[in-house]
C-alpha cells in the first residue's frame with residue numbers, strides 16, 4: 360500500500376499493523392489514523408497492554424497453552440480429569456472448547472498444523488512434547504480436536520501413527536463439524552455435540 | 562482411518578426428478594455480448610446467425626451455469642468483455658432463471674478482475690469468481706449440477722486424440738454435474754496432491770523427514786481410491802451407453818468402446834481393493850517420486866481411450882469416425898446424468914448438425930426431441946427446414962444481440 364506521503368512514524372505504524380494476520384493495507388491505514396486521533400491515555404494504555412502481554416505471557420510447560428502462571432490455570436486445577444488430553448491446533452481453540460463446559464480433561468496445544476506447502480512439519484509443532492506426556496502412562500484417552508480441514512486431518516493422522524503402541528485410546532472430534540470450518544468459529548452447541556460424538560480411531 | 566465423509570456437509574439436493582428448465586438468461590459483459598436479457602421456452606430453441614455473432618457464447622454461458630467453469634481450460638478472464646467503460650473494473654455476470662417443477666431457481670456466476678489484488682503467478686490480474694443459488698453465495702462444490710447441461714460442439718472430436726488432461730477435465734466436469742460427492746473428492750484430492758508434492762520436494766532437498774510421508778500416503782490413497790472407483794463405475798456405464806448409441810447412429814457392426822486407462826492396474830471390487838493397489842503403485846514409484854519431487858501414480862494421471870472394433874480411434878480413426886464417437890459419448894453423458902439424478906440435462910448443440918449427414922442428423926434430432934429443453938445454434942437455418950425442428954422457437958443473433 361502506498362503511504363509514502365504519511366509522516367515517517369505513521370508509515371512505520373501502518374507497516375507494523377499490516378503485518379498482523381487479517382489486517383489488510385486499508386485496515387492498517389484506518390487503524391493508524393484512528394490512533395493518531397485517539398486520546399493520548401488510550402494509546403498509552405494500548406502500548407502498555409502490548410508490552411505487558413509480551414513480558415508476562417508464556418507457554419505452559421505441560422500443555423503449551425498461553426499462560427501467566429506456571430503451570431497454567433487448567434493444568435494446575437486439581438479438579439480436572441488428568442487421564443484425558445484434548446489436542447488442539449491453537450490456544451484460541453481451548454477458549455472455544457471451555458465455553459461448552461462439557462470437557463473436564465486437560466489440553467495440549469500444537470501451535471499449528473502440518474502443512475508441507477507452508478513449510479510446517481511435525482518438528483515445528485509440540486508433538487514430541489505430547490509424546491513425552493503420553494509416555495508417563497497417566498493419559499488414558501487422547502482426543503484429537505484438530506480442525507476438520509485437510510491440514511488438521513493430516514496432523515491427526517500423523518499423531519495417531521506416532522502414538523500407535525502406547526496404551527492410550529485415540530478419539531477424534533467428528534460429527535457436526537462442517538467441512539473446512541475452524542474450531543475457533545464453531546458454535547457451542549455444535550462443539551458440545553462434537554465432543555460427545557467423538558469417534559475411536561482404529 | 563476415521564470416517565472423513567462425515568465432515569462433508571449435506572449436499573444432496575432434495576429429490577426432484579423433473580426437468581430444470583431455463584426460462585430467462587441475462588448476461589452482462591460476457592465475451593462479445595454487452596447486455597442481454599432473453600426469455601426461453603421449454604422445448605427447442607434455434608439460435609441462428611452468421612458466424613462470430615455470439616450464438617456460441619450464449620450456449621457457453623448456459624453451460625457455465627451448469628458446471629461453474631468454462632468448458633475450455635483457457636483463462637476464464639477471457640469470458641469478460643473488454644469493452645467496459647473506462648475506469649470500471651472489468652466483470653461479467655451470467656444469470657439464469659430456471660423452473661424446477663414450479664419452483665423458481667436462480668443461478669448466478671459473477672467474474673471480476675480483482676481491483677487491487679496481487680497478480681497471480683502468470684502476472685495477470687487475479688480473477689474473483691462468485692457463485693450464487695437463489696441469491697445465496699455457494700462454493701463450486703455446492704453449485705455444480707443445480708442444473709445439468711451437455712454441450713455438443715465441433716471441437717468435441719479433439720477429445721479423441723487430444724491430451725489426457727483434456728479428457729480428464731472433460732470427464733470430471735461431466736460427472737461432477739451428476740455426482741457432487743465426486744466433486745468434493747476431486748477438490749480434496751487436488752489439495753492433498755499439492756501438499757504431498759511439496760513434501761516430496763522438501764524430502765529431495767533434505768528439509769523434511771521421511772517419517773512425514775506415510776501420513777500423506779494414507780490420505781492420498783483414501784481420497785484417490787474413491788475417485789478411481791467412481792470413475793471406473795461411470796466409465797463402465799458410459800461405455801455401455803455409448804456403444805449402443807454408436808451402433809444406432811452408424812448402423813455399423815464395429816463396437817465403440819470407452820476404456821478407462823488408470824495410472825496403475827485397478828482391481829475389481831470397489832475402493833478398498835483399489836486402495837491396496839494404489840499403495841502398491843506408490844511403493845513401486847517411490848524412487849522416481851523422490852527424484853522428480855512429484856506424485857507419479859494416482860487419479861491425477863488417469864485417462865480414457867476410444868476404440869472402434871478393437872483399434873485405437875486416436876491412432877487410426879477418420880475425422881468422421883471421431884465425430885460419431887464423440888456424438889455417441891455426449892449422448893451417453895446425457896443418459897448417465899439422467900440415470901444418476903433422474904433429471905434429463907439441457908442439451909446444447911453448437912453448430913453440430915452441419916457436421917452430420919441427413920441420417921445422423923435425424924437420429925440426433927430424435928434425441929433432442931425427447932429432451933425437455935434444447936438450445937441449438939446454426940449458421941444455416943434453411944438446412945433445418947423439414948426436420949424435427951419445425952416447431953422450434955427461432956431467434957436470430959446479430960453482433961451479440963437478439964433480433
Ligand SMILES: [Zn+2]
Nearest residue numbers: 419422431434
Ligand atoms: Zn497447561
